[in-house]
Amino acid sequence: MRRAQILSALMLALLIFAAAPPASAQQVLLQDKPFAEHKIVLQLSDGDANKQALVLSVANNLLKAYAPDKIAIEVVTFGPGIDLLLSGSERRKQVESLIAQGVRFDICLNTVDTIERETGKRPEFIPAATPVQVGAGQILFLAENGYTLVRP
Template structure:
């Protein structure tokens, strides 16, 4: 009988300790939100682009580039999420295509809103040509929510 109380006490103590000291994995983004190719990332950044403005495009790309330089490409996971007019950055003919491709080669992810693409296709009869390195997500804002809920810091330069 005494051993049952002792074991129950140990169990309560273990649960209390686990709650007081969360596992390291709880501070990292949940599976599916972080870059699979960034297993050693310590910092997680989501950059929002929702404007069709060459200055803002350059600013978002500059922030991504500067953060990569600051932390090193293996220590930071960056995802640029575009929606609405912001998808212009990821059109195949965008003037910043080479910089986007360079950032992709350093592990930066670029997401394009599928809802925006669907709307453009419905309005014009043609789906926009998008950089093949961009990955289509169902909804850009939902992607930002998912990332922030999983430990990413959202920045809208």
């Protein structure tokens, strides 16, 4: 009898655990922009320095055109685009300045994991970057929640 109860409890725990989504895969909207009238997601999947500069310029121009509390801007990086958020990036100060103004920068953990697997070393990214499991999935999630996708 006791063995059956233990087995039942283990099965229940296993079912609960299997049904729960992994914590790292959860996607979260910006919570600090409750009055944002405009929501933009900028995609950066290119490692080209000119493309990175363009994305930063677009984010900066949007902040100038709208009051920072009236616009939510999220830059999602994946693939070669994560170079912008690596610790040694030459544009780190620009990124951190935009973060201080409320822009969120996401880094794709699938890309980070792939680089680690291929090189044997995990790339270090700036601490202010928000890790998301799947960059393209984050863009889809944001688009489904009212964000407009812009690919400069």
